[in-house]
Structure formats: C-alpha cells, structure tokens
Amino acid sequence: MSIMFHLPIIVILIPLTAAYLMPLVGYKWKRLCNSFAVVALLLSFLGSIALARLVLTNGPIHYHMAGFKPPWGIELVADYLGAYMCVVISFITLLVALYSKEYITKEVPEPRRPQYYTLFLLLTGSMMGASVTGDLFNLFVCFEILSISSYALVSISGEGKALLAGYKYLLIGAIASSFVLLGIGHLYISAGTLNMADMFVRLPPLYGSWTVLAALALLIVGFSIKTALFPLHVWLPDAYTHAPCSVPVLSTLVIKVGAVAIIRLLFNIFQPSFVMETIPMTAALSWMAAIAIIVASLFAISQTDIKRMLAYSSVCHVAYVILGIGIGTELGLTGGMLHILNHAVTKGCLFLCVGAIIYKTGIRNIRDFGGLGRKMPATMGAFTLAAFSMVGIPPTNGFISKFYLALAAMTAGRGELAVVILLSSLLNAIYFIRIINITYFGIPEEEAEIDEAPLTMVYPIMMLAACCLILGFGAELPLTILRPAAQALLGV
Amino acid sequence: MLEEIPLEFLLRHYNYWTSVVLVMIGLYTMIVKKNLIKKLMGLNLVETATFLFYISMGDVEGGVAPIIAHGEHATDVVYINPLPSVLILTAIVVALSTTALALALAIKIYEKYGTLNSERILELM
C-alpha cells in the first residue's frame, strides 16, 4: 500500500497531532505557536488537495480502520463530498490561522493563546474527520470533539457575554448531541449495524417501522440544531456576536459540516427514494429552508451590530445549502454543495474584514462605519467585493451558486423556491448596500487616525476576496468534483 | 399499528419506558429551571437516560458479561451484546467532558455576574 492510500487518515491526523503537541510547544516557546499551527494546516491543506486529486482519478477511497472489514470495523469513506469538504476546511482554516497571528493579540489574553491554537487545530481535525467518516457512531464522536472545541472557542475571550453565549451554545448543542445519540441507538437497534453503507442496504425492509421513523426525526432535529436551521438557530446569533471574529469563520464551517451530516443521513444512510417519495422529508426541508431564508434575512436587516447582522446572514445562507438538499435533484445538490464553499469563502472574508475593523477601531455599530472606505481601502475593498458576492451579483461566486439553486428549483418544477432565492437576494442587497453606502459616502463623526490593518491580517482577507472572483470566473474547478459527488449521492 | 400491541409487550419494555421518562424529566428541567447548574443536572439526566437505553438494548435474557477466560468459548453460554457497552463507554467520557466545560463556564459566569439565575443575568447585561 502506498502512502497515498493512507491519505484519508493522514489528512485528519496532521492537525490533530499538532494539537496534541501544541500545549508542549506553548509551554516552551510561546511565540512559535502560530507558526506551528500554520505549518500543520498547510501540510493538511496540501494533503487534502492530493486526496481530492486521488479521489477524482481513482474514485472514492474506502479505508478500513485497523484492517477490519466495514460492518465490524470503522470505515473512512473519502468520497467526492468528503474530499471536497477536506479541501474547503483546510483552506479556510489555514487562512484563519495566518490571520490569527496579529488578530488574537487583542482578543485573547496572552496565557491562553496556546490553548486557542490547540482548540483551533482540534476543531479543524474533527471537522475533517466528520466529513470523511463512514461510521455513524464515529460521526457522533467527531461531532462531539468539534462541538466541545467550538463551545470553548466562543467563550475564550473570557468576557461576560461571551461566557453566556458559550453556555447557551453548550446547553443547546449538548441536547442536540443527546438527540443524535438516541437516534443512532434507534437505528442500531433496528438495523444491527453502525456502518452507513451497511445501513443503506439493511434499512429498506424496515422503513415501515416506527423506530426507524423516530430515529430519522431525532437525527434530523439533532443535526438541524448543529446546522442552525431557522427555528433551531437560537444559539448562533449570540455565539457569533460575542466570539472573537476568527471563531465565526470557523463556525460557518461547523454549521456546514452539520449540513454535510444531513446529506449523509438522507442520501447515504436512507435511500434517496425513501426520503423523497415515501415520506416527504426533502420537501419539508426545502420549505423549512425557504422560510429560514426569508425570516433570517429580515432579522439581518433590523440589526445594527455588524457581527450580529452577519450572524443572521449565516443562518440565511446555511439555509441555502439545506434548500439545495431539499430540492433533491442533481442540480440542486450540486448548487447546495457549491454554496458550502462559496459561503465559507465569502462569509470568511466578511468576518475577517470586520475583525480587522474592530482590531483597528473597535467600531461594531454599522452607523459608525462612516469614512472607513478611505482609511482602510484594502479591507473595505475586500468587504465590498464579498458583500456583492453575498447578494449574488455576477462575476462573483455567490452568483454562481444562487444561479445553480434557482435553476434547480425551476427545472424541478418548484418555481416558488426560485422566487424565494430572488427575494432573499433583494433583502441581502438592502442590508449590504446600506453598509457599503455608509463606509464610502458616510461622514465620520470625528476624524480619528486610522490606517490599514497589519499585513498578516490583510493578506488572508485579500486571498479570500480574490477567491470570490476566482470562483466566480472559474466555477468549473469545484464543479469537477461536485458533479460526481451529487451523482454518487443520488445513486445515478 | 399501535393498537395491536398487547399489554404484555408494553410491560416487556419497562427499561425503555424508564429511559423515556428520564429523558422527559431531564428535558423539562433544562427548559424550566432558571439556575444554570440545575439545567446542567437536567442535561446529565438526559444523557444517563440515553445510556440506560443503550445498555438495555444490549442485554440478552439469560446472558452473561462477554468475558471469555483463556480463550475458551463455551458453547452453552449466551453472551450479551458488547457493542452498546463500548459505545456507552465513549459516550460517558463525552458527558463528563461536556459537564466539566459547562461547570468551568458556570464558575466564570458567577465571577462576572454574581448569580447563576439566567433571568437575573439577562437583567444585569
């Protein structure tokens, strides 16, 4: 077996091993923490790209942990979706790690920085682990690691509100975990296995059973809480508002991993025909998502705190991913999964810009943004570009995924969903154009000396802004892996 | 479908019923109680109820614990299902970890606000 064959586990192990070593590194050489994390994530990113290339040429890799065949041992399945998620996760986290070097000097007290990076790396590793696992219980374990590290990261600044937001997130997240655990138990008692592929085969005769239906309900509710789907999103706004700005960027990835878990549940554990035709689960999800998109957009408009506004915008945009799943056609799934990448890049760029603004000025209220466009040209330029992408203005990447979703809704005969997408774009435009208007044409109340953020912060922001354009013009790049991913999920 | 279930069948599931009752008690505590530590106790009730559900599912009538001495697999002995035990060992650690983190947060919150009553804290904010 060549080393390439072991890539699925190696990609996960690199950030995790770095996390285990981080407390020791932090004890001896505090200054090296950041470089250490960046190097680990860079290696992991390169590994993920190699993995994605391998999967594209050779098809999905089934890695049998400890050498036991699937129903008995744990299996890692690096399929198209898993490899894609690994690339997305490692790319965004790499940039956030670079950005953190300067940024956390203001947000996180000195002695806690090694812990910050440790939790950061644990979060990265477990998100990748959750994306490529083929075992239901292992998915739960990965979800626990990522949940616990995100609870801690949300409240790491140690301020009162951050602590409360973290506590709220913890209680709600732990309930979600309990539901997931109960759901897994119900599936296990019915099917007698924990392996997803095995369940896929063994569940169909049991579809009439109340136990299986209850398990589906419990798992959907549990993962929806983790994904912050609209009525269950209550933890998200507080967590995003009070956490340091680098954490929401990671958290947008966390909720995407929740969406991936829903995809796995609906298409890899249950048969697509069951969730679409026998019980209208996908239809219900698409309606939930449609409501979420509209309501979250309205909430976002009414916010004055920029971080809280972006948080509601995240609730809105993760619902797009769910909408793609809910449409349930090949095109819809492709659009939904493409939006995972596009939203991660765009929202990452926005949050990092806001972080730079707060780092330099401490301003959080949108009304005080006047004149920032001239003082921080690079940051605000990137912000504007990302905002255009959020709204879905063409050549940016946001347009591509919205276009795909709208097209999927039309071809699936669900024109009303296309209307929802269009309407939400208009609502998005309202609140983003307002900010852009203030930043470029507003007049500051007092002339403060503000200059551009440090280079280690501007560089990741520019990278992400560039990605908004690159992914807009070169949407074929992610689509090469997403088209087979959607086909594999639907079993075409 | 439901009405065909005989009473005896319901009685045979008493472990599961208890776990359902415990989940309900725990959830109710989490929603209704204002004290943050009490909420956490409710969470622990829910979690242990889940564990009870798993372990009940693993039991087999007349079975013994799956410990096979010196590699001799006795043919007349029925062993219980070891897999739920394994899963629950992991889940217990998860529960402990969540509780530890939550209590650390609670201590910090008390230092900041001087109370653990969630409504009082919202007033103070």
Added chain:
Amino acid sequence: MRLAPLMVVLIIGATLAIAVAGMPAFGSSDAPAYTHVVPRYLEKGVEETGVGNIVTAIVVYYRGYDTFGEVTVIFTAGIAVIALLGRE
C-alpha cells in the same frame, strides 16, 4: 408560557414512546442488534485480538479509532477548561 416547555417535552416523549413500540422485545436474542455484527466479536474476538474481555477488545481494537476520538474528547475538554480558568 408554562405550557410551552411541557408541550415540547411531551412531543419528544411521544416520539420516543412511539419508537419503543417498534422495537424488538427487551432481552431478546434474535434482535438484529444481536445477530448481525456482534457474533463475529463474540466468536472470533479472542482469537483475533488475544483479549479475553470482549468489551476491551472492541474498545481498543475493532473500534480503536473511536477510542482515539474519545481520548481526544477528554483532551479537548481539559484544554478548554484550562483556556477558561487558567492553569490552577
């Protein structure tokens, strides 16, 4: 307002109760949970792992990766507590 939490709890309780109705009887030895994956652990476990306690055998060998995750969970929790409260 007092009614809302009760309703939530009752809905979830009802879901779980309905689920119980579809389950194999408590303690039955022909449930799928006992007949599909587990027999191999019980029959070949000692031979394949050299460990007499099948639970330990599964914990460290068949599902060793889960245990790796479990150790990572407690590691995460410890680091998180240190991050919040500081080292001692």
Added chain:
Amino acid sequence: MPELFEDVIVRTIARLLTPFIQLFALYVLMHGHATPGGGFQAGVIMAASFILIAIALGLQEAKDRVKQKVRLPMESFGPLTFVVIGIICIACGGYYLQYTTVPLLPSLQAVGAILISAVEVGIGVTVMAMVTTIFFSMAGGKHA
C-alpha cells in the same frame, strides 16, 4: 475550599487509603484484558486518589504529588500514543491501528497484546492527567 477538614482521623485515613486506591487503579488498568475495566476507568480511579488527597490534605499537597510539569506531557501522552502506534502500523504495511502487523516478535498475537496494553496505558495516563487538571483548575483560588 478543600482544606475543610483539619481532622486527624480524616487525614490519616486519606493517607492510608491513597496507595490502595492507586493500586486498585493499576489493577483495573492491567487486568482490563480479563476482567471489567481498562484504561479509561483506571485513569478516573487514579485521578480520584489525587482528588481525595486534595480534599483531605489540602490542594497544595495534591499538587505537589502530581506537579504541573509532570502533568503537561501526560495530558498529550494518550492521544500521541495512538498516533505513534498507528503510524508504526502504517509503516509496517498495515492499516491505521492494525496492531498485528508490527513484526517485532515471532508471534503477531503477542505484539498485538503488547500494543493493546500500551494503548490502554496511554488512555489511562491522559484521563488521569486531564481529570486531575480539570479538578485543580476549578478548585484553585482566584481565576485570571
């Protein structure tokens, strides 16, 4: 908080009991192959012995027995054991954590048994260090 008891009986019993608890923890660790138990339970029992010392004899006494310098590498020890053993298994041509592929002794079973014990010890050490650290962090006076 923990220095509540200045009572001589409590102190003496705690002193007497501690070695036995630790012995029991080692028994649970080493006999996990044949009896109920394993690294995880052993780690918690071991941590319990230090918690007992902290409660009966004072926090400082317990901290002196397991110093922070010792605990720090112990915390990372368990997961790193998994990583190192897993990578050794990969290097020997097996899958991750496939213990029986390591060609150390003539009998692969024996190697498997040794590596399984090593992993159990790793789990126990980390759980012990982490539970103790969590306890010390929470019990230790003013928080920054």
Added chain:
Amino acid sequence: MIWLLNLALLMLLVVTAIAVVVNKDLLAAAITFSVYSFIMAMLYTQLNAPDVGLAEAAIGAGATTVLFIIAISKTARREED
C-alpha cells in the same frame, strides 16, 4: 426474580431523578445525583455490562459529582427563584 430487582431499581431511579430536579439546595441535589448515578451503575451491572457499571460508578458517581460540588462551592449553593 431478577426482574423484580430490576424493576425496583428503575423505580428508585425515577424517584431520585425527581428528587434531583425538585431540590432547591444545589449541594443536596448534587449528592442526590451521585446516588442516582450509583443506582444507574448497579443497573448496568445487573444488565450484564460491568465495564460500563465500573465506568459510571467512577465517573457519574465520582468525578462528575466532585466537579459539581466544586462548582457549587465556588458559586451559590441555593437555587434562587
């Protein structure tokens, strides 16, 4: 007759759970929670899962309770209304 013991333990479990919930004194609730965990551990052992029983006794009745008590001693003991 073993099912009778089982049933008795389950009843006791529900009673202690309710006692944990209604007790306004958090310290007492934490101790009751320890009792609850201990009954749970007995139940696991009785259901032929001694490994989990040992773990639950060490963690639920031991570690979790100690952490609860530490946290309560650092914060308020009584639950305010």
